[in-house]
Amino acid sequence: MYLVRMSEHLPEEDRLRALERLDLLDTPPEADFNDLVSLASDLCGAPISLLTLLDRDRQWFKAAKGIGIRETERSLAFCDKALLQDDIFVVSDAQTDPRFADNPFVTGDPNIRFYAGALVHSPEGQKLGTLCIIDTRPRELSWREANILGKLARQATQLIEVRSRRQELEAARSREEALRARTDELQFQFQRLAHLSQLQNENLGAFFQNALDPLKTGRFTKKEIAEINEKAAAHREQVDAYNEALALLAAYRRQAGPMPAEAIRLLDFVQDVFPALMPLVKASGNRVQPYIPADLELRQNRAAVHLIFKATLGLLLGAVSKADISLVAKSRPDGVAFSISIPEHNLVEALQRYLPDAPQLGSEALTGRSFHVEVALLKDLIFEMGGNKDVHPLGNRGTGIELFLPHAF
Secondary structure, three states: HHHHHHOOOOHHHHHHHHHHHHHOOOOOHHHHHHHHHHHHHHHHHOOOEEEEEOOOOOOEEEEEEOOOOOOOEEEHOOOHHOOOOOOEEEEEHHHHOOOOOOHHHHHHOOOOEEEEEEEEEEOOEEEEEEEEEEEOOOOOOOOHHHHHHHHHHHHHHHHHHHHHHHHHHHHHHHHHHHHHHHHHHHHHHHHHHHHHHHHHHHHHHHHHHHHHHHOOOOOOOOOHHHHHHHHHHHHHHHHHHHHHHHHHHHEEEEEEOOOOOOOHHHHHHHHHHHHHHHHHHHHHHEEEEOOOOOOEEEEOOOOHHHHHHHHHHHHHHHOOOOEEEEEEEEEEEEEEEEEEEOOOOOHHHHHOOOOOOOOOOOOOHHHHOOOOOHHHHHHHHHHHHOEEEEEEEEEOEEEEEEEEEEEEO
């Protein structure tokens, strides 16, 4: 008994899966299918013709002529009975047929009396529904009409197969285009990382070359030694930041799913970042003032956000002196928008050096001072996080940095 139920159940599930795979249900009208039902109606002299698809609990019309509805309950569908046989299903007079006499579509609008439906199949042969004709008067289906209906149903089957093949081809083209775009993106990423790596090496090379220049005179002055130590310390910090940015960027690009994220209370977070920046603050005489609501939170990867703020603020503090730097954070439905303002100091051109796809060394090649390659990497990291960053003039002489980071879930 159990095996009989399974044998009855499995073909229906296969049929429903085929219907779902073909993506026909609830799709807009298509001229090819509309033409078929019009032909069926005209050639068979029937006021109503339908191309029906039988879903689990409903009958849906892919094309229809002579009727204004798009679907009915499956339990009321004549086509549901048609699925039980392999030949054309005919009801000559529904009012005298006990299976349909009480059907509301027989006793009421559209007052069905005659029905004839030929099966429409999937490319694999599953029964999807019917191409059917309906009349409001009892009649018989002639041999000529049966032949026409059968041919049109086979044509509907072929149209479904052509439509399916076309969708498969379009999907394959989309996958190919996506793969090509991804290949181009990976090639660009590789070339950019190779360039930034070379830039990092050139910057370190410039430092060593500059530091060794005093050897030509055979001695180092105290001033030269102090300057070398200062540059070395800056380069050590820059190399650490570069390596951290590179590791985070690699993690984002390698991760199949979202990176680990947590709710970060931003005011506390920024205040935690400041101690590492205090030597720069004291040396430069700058003042940094955060304007962040006490309860404002950002759900993101803590390590990435920490690096972004430490590197960005560190770059600004090293670039200006005796400046008032403000950091404003505002909540947005999808994340947090940050604005960093440096009035009276135009750093736009200096900061935009880090934004091109292939940044270049400037005076650093001669002085041996550190070029912040990690800031160039931050642009890529922020993009991988779904955010964006922009540098723009602030008034006549100031600088503004806009940064948006989305919530990660």
